[in-house]
Amino acid sequence: MALCRGGGTSCFLLLLLCLIPALAQNLGRPEDDPRGIKYGSDNRWRNVLQLNSPRMRNRYNHPTHMILAPRTLRPGAVYRCVVSILYLDHPVDVRASLQKDGVEIASAKQDIIKGYPETLLLQVPRTSVDGHYRLRVEGNIPGTIGGTIFFNDTRLHFSTRFLTILVQTNRPVYTGDQVVRFRIILLNTELKPYDDPVDVYILDPDNYVMRRWPSRPTNVGVVSMEFTLPFLPKVGYWGIKVLVNGQEEIKRIKVEKWYTPRFEVKIFMPKYFLDTDEAIEGVLGGEFGNDKGAYGNATLKLFVKNKINPNWTYVTEQIFEPFEGEMDFSFPMEDLSKRISNLDGSEIRLEAEIQETFMMLNETGFSMAKIINSSVNCRFLGSPPYVFKPGMPFEATVAVSYHDLEPLGEEKLHGSKLVVKAEAVLESGSRQVVYDIEIPQVNSEDEEREFLDQSWKYNRKAQDYQAEGYKLDDYDYNFNFDYETGSRYLTENELVQKKMEMFVRNQKFQKYREKGVYHFVVDVPEKTAALSLTASYQDDTGSIAAANAKAIAYYSPRKLYIGVETSSREASVGEFVVFHVRSNFNMESFHYLIMAKEMILYAAKEVLERTSRASVKTVSVPVSSEMAPAFKIVVYTTTPNHDIISDSLTMPVDGISRHKVKLVINQDKDHSKRTVELGTYSTAGAFYGISGVREFTYAMRGGNELSHASVLNSLHAFANNTR
Structure with missing residues (x-):
């Protein structure tokens, strides 16, 4: 009541504003107006439309x-x-x-x-x-x-990330009083050296700064430094921190404290064993610091544990008398099966003790490995749900590997058979097989090759027989078929055609027989509602695997689609990538974008010729270093009904293998072999970084060295919104 008495005029004005829109006319806007304003809810829009007709014409009927x-x-x-x-x-x-x-x-x-x-x-x-x-x-x-x-x-x-920062160290593990040598490589988005100064910090396991180098200059984007650990360091993971204009990169290194023994005990064996292997095999060695072997007696013990039995269980042991510096060992897998029924996922530990006879020194060492099952896994690559566009090609890839995604060996792949099928479910409910192929075993083609060789020999003999003046019909009657199979030998033209077909087929199956990956393209019918993919694998060792996948049709209210594909297998910096843009309707033009590292690099428009109005348009895009390690092309067009139809494709780029590098080791210059001369050859002005480590240290794969995979992981870190 107090509000009504104190604000009567306000109440009247409010009521008047509510009544005026109700009397306004219908401006003809649709109910789904993007502003969320209903008919006549704001009379001021009518005046705006009248005063600014050139600018506001059809503003809300379609996007401007x-x-x-x-x-x-x-x-x-x-x-x-x-x-x-x-x-x-x-x-x-x-x-x-x-x-x-x-x-x-x-x-x-x-x-x-x-x-x-x-x-x-x-x-x-x-x-x-x-x-x-x-x-x-x-x-x-x-x-x-x-x-x-x-x-x-x-x-x-x-995003503060504008550089690719790589840190390389000379060891995977350090102890007290050792010198840590490391190298920092800085590359911008174009894979060119970053020449401005950087800040470098050394962090202990508690992230306290132990040493720092502010504004450290670079040499062709590379900084080489070193520091010495204290004699009694804090055990844990130390860090090498690189700070450049707000971007921070930390490389962790493992620091322990141990005292160098008189000689070392080394056990070399694979990190993984299959449960179908016959034995646990490896090499046991003892070596002094001067590379002299340790001789004496050795004892090697085998332990095993799994999730059910988490404690190490003694299995068996082997005694080497005498031990001569380095010897092979082998433990039958049956001994492990007697202790643990299910070996899948089990861990084994080998403990060795060597007693050196001359100095009566005892040293110990150990090594660990994991046992995995040998089952084969078959799967379709990509992120489900798989989406296809009716009437356009659909590409898919099937991969065969072990269950832990480790690749199969070439010998196992050569003895395998892979069957891939694709079945389309039409809108009427009927089914149609649109793709069916079988990759046979390599040895199954031996009979076909032998028959082709016999046909070739037959043609050579027939030519010689005809050259001597005899009739070819008499020769054909007696020798023109294989006595074992009863098949007629091929003529010279048929032989050429058959060999060409065999060559093309082997090229098509080569990637599968080397890496276990098969890529195929399916021609999808226009009125397809769903697509069913199946793949089955079997080999001569009895391994069997299968995979199924479903693909759904891309939703389009008016059944209009545009797609982009490529005929280029590889993309390298400085070369061109060919893209093919197709549609199922007559479009006058389309636009495309080139994106890499979440940034737009290039945009253009392509106009189709009026005379042809072809459904496929080819576009060539030059590849620059800024597109590495992968770039995406986005193609879109606008229909007369104001619909925007788009498609995209991601293309990997090899940007780190452009220059050929040659390394030559010259051991003849210093006959005492105390020094080794290295010769490096590549592009003029390049920076060469060389890291020399002992062989068994490099075999640890501790992550301290640069590799092709580590560089690609750093480059892919720019894109953090992948599907």
Whole structure:
């Protein structure tokens, strides 16, 4: 009551504002208006439409513009924003700006006309730090004040990662008073050296800074340093921290404390054994620091444990009398089966004790391994659910490996048979086999090769027989068939055709017989609702595996599809990748983007010829180092019904194997062999980094050395939004 008495006028005005929209006319907007405003809910929109008819014509009946921009920005990078004007006949003055905490840090401006998308380039400052970043894009009518056609404001994600930082150490494990030698390699997004100074820190297991090098200069993007551990270090994982303009990278190293023995006991054996192996085999060795072998007596004990029996259980032992520096050992797998029924997942431990006869020294050592089952796993690669587009090719890959994803050996693959089938479920409910292939065993083709060789010999003899003046019909009657199989020998033309077919088939199956991976393409019928994929594997050792997968049709209300595929098997920097864009409708043009490391690199438009209006268009894209290790092409087009149809494809790029490197070891220069000369050959001006370690240390694979896989993992760290 007090509110009504004190604010009667306010109540009347409020009631009047509620009544006026109810009397307004219907502006003809659909019920799903993007602004969420119902009919007549705001009378001011009518005046805006009347006063700005050139700008607001059909504004809410269909989209007027499209903005494509990455959500991630990095310091020092060029931020690209692609703007397209869809249905406005006059030019639009588009301005894009980047803002950090409300302050503009970069901007770009350009006039854009309908049908020709433009890329706005915004240079992100190199000194940018973390904060709240936003992208603001607005389109205005040229030559007017306040004639805003569209306005977009989007929040962006700032990533401090703008470099690939690789840290290499000379050892996987260190002890007190040892020198830690390490090398830091810094590459930008274009895989070029980063030449600015970096900050390096040494952290103990509690992350306390033990030493630091501020503003350390680089040499062609490489920093080589070393430091000495204390005699009694804190045991644990120490860290080498690299800090560059806000980006931080920490490499952990294992630090222990041990005292060097008079001689070492070494056990060399595989880290994994199959439960079908006949024995646990390896090599037991003893060696002094001067590489002299240890001679005497040795005892080797075998222990085993699993999840059911978590404690080490003694199995058996072997005694070597005498022990001569290095000897082979073998423990039958049956001895383990007597202790543990199920060996899958079990761990074994070998403990050795060597008594050196000359100095009467005893030293011990151990090694551990894991036993895995030998079952074969067959699976379709990719992330389900699998999606296909009716009427367009569908690509799939099937892989065969052990159950822990370890690859099968070539010998096992050569003796295997793989059958792959694809069945389409049509919209009518009927089924149709659209793909069926069998990869036979390699030895099954021996009879076919022998028959082709016999046919070749027959043709040679027939030519010699005909050259002597005899009739070929008499020769054919007696010798033109194989007595064992009863098959007629092939003529020369048939023989050439058969050998070509056999060569193409072997090339098609080569990757499977080497790596256990088979890639195939299915031609999907137009009216397909679902796709069923099956694969079955069996080999001559009795291993059997199978895989099933379901693919669903891509949803499109009007059954319009666009797809992109490639005919290039490999992509290397400096070469071209060929893409094929196809559609099931007549499109005048399409646009495509090239993206890598979550950034847009290139945007273009392709117009199809009016005379042909072919359903397939070929596009060639040059590959740059900025696209490594993989890039994505996004293809999209706009239909007359204002629908945007798109497709994308990811292409891996080999960006780290461009230069050939040659290493030559010259042992003839110093005849005392106290020094070794190394000769390196490659591109002029290149930096060579050499790391020399003992063979058994390198065999540990402790992660301290650079490898092809470690470099690729660092490069792929730029993309953190993978499916």
